[in-house]
Amino acid sequence: MRKVTHIKDLKPQTTDTVIGTGTTIEGKLQSNASIRVDGTVRGDIECKGDLYIGETAVLHSNVRASNIYHAGKIHGTVTTGGTLFVSDSGKIYGDLDVAKIQIAEGAVFEGTIIMKTEDGKAATQQQKTDRVKAVR
Numbered sequence: 356m357r358k359v360t361h362i363k364d365l366k367p368q369t370t371d372t373v374i375g376t377g378t379t380i381e382g383k384l385q386s387n388a389s390i391r392v393d394g395t396v397r398g399d400i401e402c403k404g405d406l407y408i409g410e411t412a413v414l415h416s417n418v419r420a421s422n423i424y425h426a427g428k429i430h431g432t433v434t435t436g437g438t439l440f441v442s443d444s445g446k447i448y449g450d451l452d453v454a455k456i457q458i459a460e461g462a463v464f465e466g467t468i469i470m471k472t473e474d475g476k477a478a479t480q481q482q483k484t485d486r487v488k489a490v491r
Contacts, residue, residue, distance in 0.1 A: 371388035372386055372388065374393060374412075376409075376411045380398065381396075381397045381398055382397075384399070386402045387403045388402075389402065390402050390405075390406050391406075392408050392409065392412045392414065395414075396412075398415075399431075400414070400416050402419065402421070403420075404420065404421055405420060405421055406418060406422070406423045406424070407424045408426060412426075414428065414430065414431065415431060416429065416431045417432040419434040419435065422435060422439075424440045425439065425447070426441075426442040427445065428448075429447045429448065431449045432450045433447060433450070437454060438456065439453045441456070441462040448466065450469070451466060451468045451469065454470065454471055456468070
């Protein structure tokens with residue numbers, strides 16, 4: 356697993372679809388490949404590849420992808436069977452249903468986390484009212 360602290364560390368040429376800064380999309384987005392979002396999306400996103408969310412991106416969406424690299428803002432549920440990487444500029448306002456998570460110091464999260472084991476059973480659940488201790 357690679358450590359992602361800035362979305363700039365990622366290579367945009369590895370994505371098949373790019374939604375650029377200044378672009379707004381309303382409606383459901385589905386892709387069998389990877390997507391990079393730097394604009395605004397209002398509507399659910401389902402991606403069989405990886406989803407890259409840039410620092411300028413604002414999503415009012417429920418998102419689902421293999422792995423998610425996040426540096427912008429998400430208002431909605433985030434689901435991945437892989438890993439959710441949240442950079443220091445990432446903000447999530449909604450629930451997480453993930454297998455693995457990596458959050459950089461400075462990121463913002465408001466919601467509930469459900470982490471599932473490989474067999475699909477919920478391993479832990481963290482409520483937003485509970486205190487999370489930083490691991491150093």
